[in-house]
Amino acid sequence: NAGVMQNPRHLVRRRGQEARLRCSPMKGHSHVYWYRQLPEEGLKFMVYLQKENIIDESGMPKERFSAEFPKEGPSILRIQQVVRGDSAAYFCASSPPTGGLNTEAFFGQGTRLTVV
Amino acid sequence: TQLLEQSPQFLSIQEGENLTVYCNSSSVFSSLQWYRQEPGEGPVLLVTVVTGGEVKKLKRLTFQFGDARKDSSLHITAAQPGDTGLYLCAGDTGGTSYGKLTFGQGTILTVHP
Numbered sequence: 001n002a003g004v005m006q007n008p009r010h011l012v013r014r015r016g017q018e019a020r021l022r023c024s025p026m027k028g029h030s031h032v033y034w035y036r037q038l039p040e041e042g043l044k045f046m047v048y049l050q051k052e053n054i055i056d057e058s059g060m061p062k063e064r065f066s067a068e069f070p071k072e073g074p075s076i077l078r079i080q081q082v083v084r085g086d087s088a089a090y091f092c093a094s095s096p097p098t099g100g101l102n103t104e105a106f107f108g109q110g111t112r113l114t115v116v
Numbered sequence: 117t118q119l120l121e122q123s124p125q126f127l128s129i130q131e132g133e134n135l136t137v138y139c140n141s142s143s144v145f146s147s148l149q150w151y152r153q154e155p156g157e158g159p160v161l162l163v164t165v166v167t168g169g170e171v172k173k174l175k176r177l178t179f180q181f182g183d184a185r186k187d188s189s190l191h192i193t194a195a196q197p198g199d200t201g202l203y204l205c206a207g208d209t210g211g212t213s214y215g216k217l218t219f220g221q222g223t224i225l226t227v228h229p
Binding site: 044091105 | 120218
């Protein structure tokens with residue numbers, strides 16, 4: 001049973017370009033979460049999605065960042081017009097649809113974005 | 117805004133020593149999770165504690181959840197070089213955003229042979 005799959009593992013973008021990060025949740029999981037980790041810091045919640053719905057985007061920057069989880073295919077975190085401050089590791093986590101208190105989320109290996 | 121304060125931020129010890137990492141908050145969490153993260157990898161879940169006062173053991177690791185569900189600790193007995201890594205605590209406030217975790221800033225543990 002494959003875990004959470006993220007790609008690419010490493011992404012280099014020039015300032016002003018767009019970055020697209022993909023996340024395929026674990027089989028049977030329909031809840032996806034995106035987190036960002038700056039160097040030597042803990043993870044910061046960005047957005048929580050279910051299929052075709054954004055449930056909680058309270059951690060998303062107001063501009064340039066967007067996320068989707070379509071009915072078919074992976075979840076996508078899109079960063080437009082990247083700046084150096086966007087350089088970080090972006091992690092996706094997924095959890096099963098049963099939800100409920102104390103649902104455990106499983107993390108992917110992350111995408112390391114470097115903006116040059 | 118819920119905050120989790122982890123301490124110490126860095127810990128460097130010799131093989132065989134014991135250590136404790138603390139995770140404190142002024143907020144109540146419905147559950148608290150501990151993760152270990154290796155360089156270049158994602159966090160791997162070690163344990164979830166749910167009930168106030170709960171103690172869970174995982175080989176040489178002992179996890180405790182405070183009675184008021186605001187704090188937790190991770191104790192490692194007889195640390196080994198393989199325990200080296202970043203340890204993260206994360207709280208889940210439950211409600212409508214299940215799985216939305218608030219993370220501490222982490223403890224970087226180095227165990228020297």
